[in-house]
Amino acid sequence: MKSLLVLLVFALLTPAAAQQATNYDEAKVPQYTLPDPLVFAGGRPVRNASDWTSRRRPEILRLFQTHVFGRSPERPKEMTFELFSRDENALGGTAVRKQVTIYFYGDKNGPKADLLLYLPAGVKRPVPVFLGLNFGGNHTVNADPGIRLGEIWGRGGKRQASEK
Secondary structure: OHHHHHHHHHHHHHHHHHHOOOOOOHHHOOOOOOOOOOEOOOOOEOOOHHHHHHHHHHHHHHHHHHHHHOOOOOOOOOOEEEEEEEEEEHHHHOEEEEEEEEEOOOOOOOOEEEEEEEEEOOOOOOOOOOOOOOOOOHHHOOOOOOOOOOEEEEOOEEEEOOOO
16 A cells, blocks of 8 residues: 555656756746855854864865765775776876775675876875766777776776777
8 A cells, every 4th residue: 555655656756757847947946055164054154173173164065965975885895996997107196096806795706996197296194186977988098009998888888988
């Protein structure tokens, strides 16, 4: 009975959602002002680094979690990492290129992803990094010939990446 009710509600809501037209006209977009990132949700301004680190940044991350990305799953206990390439002279000697395979469940035949990482050369302390995900393979990020062609997924399933 409960599953029938769920199906009925879904059937009633689906046509309403399907009837909403997509807006391709920028002039029809309503006015919107992004909130100031340096003002707490309650209206008080962020006054120092401690305010930002301990309170405002977590507020913003919770907004992204709630309204944009959802909650990240916990790291699988079996996850392993394998460094398969390191170049100390990447990008004309300005960077160190590392390539790492992440095995999500420790099984080399199971789900995995290749991580491409460029770090500034000669830096001894931790540095910030930007992590970008793509569906075309890491070789599409930079013309660096040292980037391994990986596996990519598309409509036809998994395949070996090609040069372009």
